Amino acid sequence: MKSDIEIAQEAELYPITKIAEGIGLSEEDLECYGKYKAKISNECLRRLKKEKDGKLILVTAINPTPAGEGKTTISVGLSQAMAKIGKKAVLALREPSLGPCFGVKGGAAGGGYAQVVPMEDINLHFTGDFHAITSANNLLAALLDNHIQQGNVLRIDTRQIVWKRCLDMNDRALRNIVIGLGSKSDGFVREDHFVITVASEIMAILCLAEDMADLKARLARIIVAYDLDGKPVTAGDLQAVGPMAALLKDALKPNLVQTLEHTPVLIHGGPFANIAHGCNSVMATRTAMKLGDYVITEAGFGADLGAEKFLDIKCRMAGIAPDAVVLVATIRALKYNAGVAVADLKQENVEALKKGSVNLKKHIANLKKYGLPVAVTINRFAEDTEAEIHALEEICAAEGVAFAVSEVFAKGGEGATKLAELVVSLTEQEKHFAPIYENELSLEVKIEKIASEIYGAKDVEFSSAAAKELKRLSTLGFDHVPVCIAKTQYSLSDDPKALGAPKDFTFHIREVYVSAGAGFVVALAGSILSMPGLPASPAAYRIDVDDDGRITGLS
Numbered sequence: 001m002k003s004d005i006e007i008a009q010e011a012e013l014y015p016i017t018k019i020a021e022g023i024g025l026s027e028e029d030l031e032c033y034g035k036y037k038a039k040i041s042n043e044c045l046r047r048l049k050k051e052k053d054g055k056l057i058l059v060t061a062i063n064p065t066p067a068g069e070g071k072t073t074i075s076v077g078l079s080q081a082m083a084k085i086g087k088k089a090v091l092a093l094r095e096p097s098l099g100p101c102f103g104v105k106g107g108a109a110g111g112g113y114a115q116v117v118p119m120e121d122i123n124l125h126f127t128g129d130f131h132a133i134t135s136a137n138n139l140l141a142a143l144l145d146n147h148i149q150q151g152n153v154l155r156i157d158t159r160q161i162v163w164k165r166c167l168d169m170n171d172r173a174l175r176n177i178v179i180g181l182g183s184k185s186d187g188f189v190r191e192d193h194f195v196i197t198v199a200s201e202i203m204a205i206l207c208l209a210e211d212m213a214d215l216k217a218r219l220a221r222i223i224v225a226y227d228l229d230g231k232p233v234t235a236g237d238l239q240a241v242g243p244m245a246a247l248l249k250d251a252l253k254p255n256l257v258q259t260l261e262h263t264p265v266l267i268h269g270g271p272f273a274n275i276a277h278g279c280n281s282v283m284a285t286r287t288a289m290k291l292g293d294y295v296i297t298e299a300g301f302g303a304d305l306g307a308e309k310f311l312d313i314k315c316r317m318a319g320i321a322p323d324a325v326v327l328v329a330t331i332r333a334l335k336y337n338a339g340v341a342v343a344d345l346k347q348e349n350v351e352a353l354k355k356g357s358v359n360l361k362k363h364i365a366n367l368k369k370y371g372l373p374v375a376v377t378i379n380r381f382a383e384d385t386e387a388e389i390h391a392l393e394e395i396c397a398a399e400g401v402a403f404a405v406s407e408v409f410a411k412g413g414e415g416a417t418k419l420a421e422l423v424v425s426l427t428e429q430e431k432h433f434a435p436i437y438e439n440e441l442s443l444e445v446k447i448e449k450i451a452s453e454i455y456g457a458k459d460v461e462f463s464s465a466a467a468k469e470l471k472r473l474s475t476l477g478f479d480h481v482p483v484c485i486a487k488t489q490y491s492l493s494d495d496p497k498a499l500g501a502p503k504d505f506t507f508h509i510r511e512v513y514v515s516a517g518a519g520f521v522v523a524l525a526g527s528i529l530s531m532p533g534l535p536a537s538p539a540a541y542r543i544d545v546d547d548d549g550r551i552t553g554l555s
Contacts, residue, residue: 001410004111004555008119011260019258023090023291030256033127036118039253040266040287045211051290054090055427058322059298060307060367062359063499064489066342067332070111070379070409074328074416075298077114077408078423080261081416082294087424089263090292091116094280094300095130095255095270096123097198099170099532102540107554112409116257116265120551129206130168130197130270132251136244137166137202141192143240144224145179149187154237155227158190162513163224168197172533195530199275199486202244204518206252207269207281208317215252216245218517232476235517254284261413264291273300274489275530277309277520282318289320294424301489303327303363304454311370312435312450313482313520321433324373324426326419327401329360331384331392337499346383350391355500357395362492362501364399366454371432375402377419379409402426439480443470446483447509447523455492457507466523469512478514478521487525494526 002010016038017027029044059078061071075091082089093116096108107123109116116122125131144163148156167174174194180187197203201222209215220236227233235241254268268284271277278300279285288295299306307325315321332345337356340349360376367374376396378389389405396403404422407415437449444462451457462470473479490496493505511524524530534540542553 001112004107004115005119005552007113007260008115008117009550011117013117014258014262016256016258019262019264020256023088023264025291031253036257037121037127038256039127039250040256042253045253045283045287048287048290053289054291054293054295055323056285056289056320057294057296057324057326057423057427058307058310059296059326059328060303060363061301061328062333062363063302063304063491065333065336067330067336067345069328069330069333071298071328072108073111073114073409074326074377074379074406075296076110076116076259077406077413077416078326078420079263079265079296080114080259080408080413081420082296083261083263084413084417085420085424087420088293090288090295091259091263091265092280092285092288092295092297093265093267094298095126095267097130097196097270097272098124098168099196099198101554102543103170103532103534103538105539111555113260113412114408115260116267117260118257120554122257122267123554126267127250127255129251129255129268132247133200133202133206134166134168134197136247137197137200139244139247140222140224140235140238140240141165143238145187147238154233155229156225156233157228158188160226161190161224162226163222164193164195166195166197166200166202170196170532170534172531175529175531196272196532198270198272199530201515201518202248203269203271204276204515206248207271207277207279208314208518209252210282212245212249212252215248216241218519219244220517222517223514232516252283254281254287271300273306273309275486275528277313277484277518278306279310279314282314285320286318294427303367304492305487305489307367308436308450308454309484312437313484315433316435316439316482317519321431322372323431324375324423324429325367326423327360327363327367327374327376328379329376330379330381331388332381334360334392339499348385348388350387353388353391354395357392358501359492359499360395361399362456364401369436369453371434373426373429373431375404375419375422375426377404377406377416380405380407439482442479443473443483443512443521447485450483450485451507455507456501456503456505457493458504460507460509463508463510466509466512473512473514473521478516482520484515484520484522485525486522486528486530488528494528
């Protein structure tokens with residue numbers, strides 16, 4: 001079979017104006033970036049607020065494994081399948097980060113015949129949103145250090161600077177650095193840190209902001225440091241809001257592209273779900289809900305991360321709720337959860353499938369706690385046998401959830417028409433959505449509730465530094481905000497090697513900090529890092545461009 005990039009490069013794309021026309025937008029509603037990409041104008045965004053909302057479908061998955069799950073591929077294929085059965089559907093996705101594109105994945109725009117295009121643009125610089133976020137973040141860092149250099153009128157305690165620089169690339173050497181070396185005019189010497197752009201608070205702010213006014217209000221609340229009296233110093237105090245907003249002016253607008261089958265896609269924002277809240281922007285989701293009768297969106301990594309944060313953070317802040325949830329798995333990933341070696345995953349093994357399904361069952365149970373209709377789909381591979389598929393169908397029936405096979409990688413929208421029909425029926429069911437915890441609970445109790453209810457932990461152990469910071473944040477009035485737990489994506493626990501559905505373990509919180517502009521408190525668990533590193537053989541080694549400008553290896 002052809003590679004993803006070969007399929008994408010051979011596809012016939014429609015002009016983006018034609019895609020827009022199909023969802024009721026005119027050329028005047030767009031700000032075009034060439035023939036196949038556009039941003040939606042502010043005037044159009046304001047007008048659309050008056051329109052009726054379509055149904056919202058959340059696509060999530062079991063914990064990721066080396067065997068692959070294909071959540072984005074299913075999301076793209078489902079939107080194409082919706083069009084196949086005559087439904088007006090819009091897809092709302094995150095923008096890929098350069099970090100995993102050059103690190104592990106080599107691309108993150110779907111796969112096979114279920115992709116968003118132009119694939120190379122989307123995976124690389126796209127419309128420059130991530131560059132704008134990176135620049136705004138680092139402008140704030142520069143203004144902070146300059147303020148101290150120029151006399152430090154705000155009496156910033158240089159031992160309590162919490163703002164970090166960012167870069168949208170996996171670069172482990174920048175996790176912990178020393179700046180200000182050289183002469184007196186080069187600034188003061190201090191330890192500094194980098195996070196990957198998708199884990200930055202600016203990314204979270206852009207994804208949660210409702211409009212420019214809300215964006216600026218959130219930027220103003222960012223805590224960059226504490227003064228000598230222990231009081232927060234904000235971006236507003238540093239007069240940084242205006243110039244940061246100027247850099248983010250265009251990045252705030254959602255991007256319109258298309259799938260291989262020409263269904264419309266809004267791609268905007270891109271926080272990771274393991275170290276951030278893992279959802280595309282509120283503006284893109286809400287806009288999609290005004291443009292389509294059915295909106296398919298996804299949340300990053302497994303349901304314990306992306307879906308939990310989508311439901312407990314994004315839905316709470318935006319006042320939205322999904323009408324149905326699709327949980328993605330693969331036969332081979334379930335066998336991997338039973339301890340089957342990667343080399344043996346293509347062999348039929350019904351017993352291993354049944355054993356590994358504990359991970360799937362835990363995610364089903366978790367999603368049901370939110371009062372939402374749930375369906376399970378498998379991203380089918382050629383080696384999946386009928387016996388294995390039948391066994392999984394029986395498992396889902398026993399769990400009381402609907403089941404459908406998807407073959408979108410090989411067949412595009414035609415490979416998921418049954419899933420599309422199933423999802424449409426799910427959206428008509430009664431739902432009783434509620435977040436897993438109430439805002440009024442303390443931060444410690446919120447963390448403990450997620451750890452026990454969603455992860456399966458018996459208790460939570462807070463480091464002395466985390467416990468101290470939680471006490472300070474409570475004193476500062478941040479008890480009322482949601483929590484965003486950063487942990488490994490490979491396990492329900494904080495141990496990446498604990499597969500299946502671990503129970504009765506202790507969940508470890510090593511660090512806590514507030515993202516005041518985003519509106520949540522981040523709790524880092526286990527050994528999770530906010531600046532990933534490259535693997536021994538990064539995907540970058542396989543990416544190239546020929547003399548005609550044609551990119552290869554990006555898949």
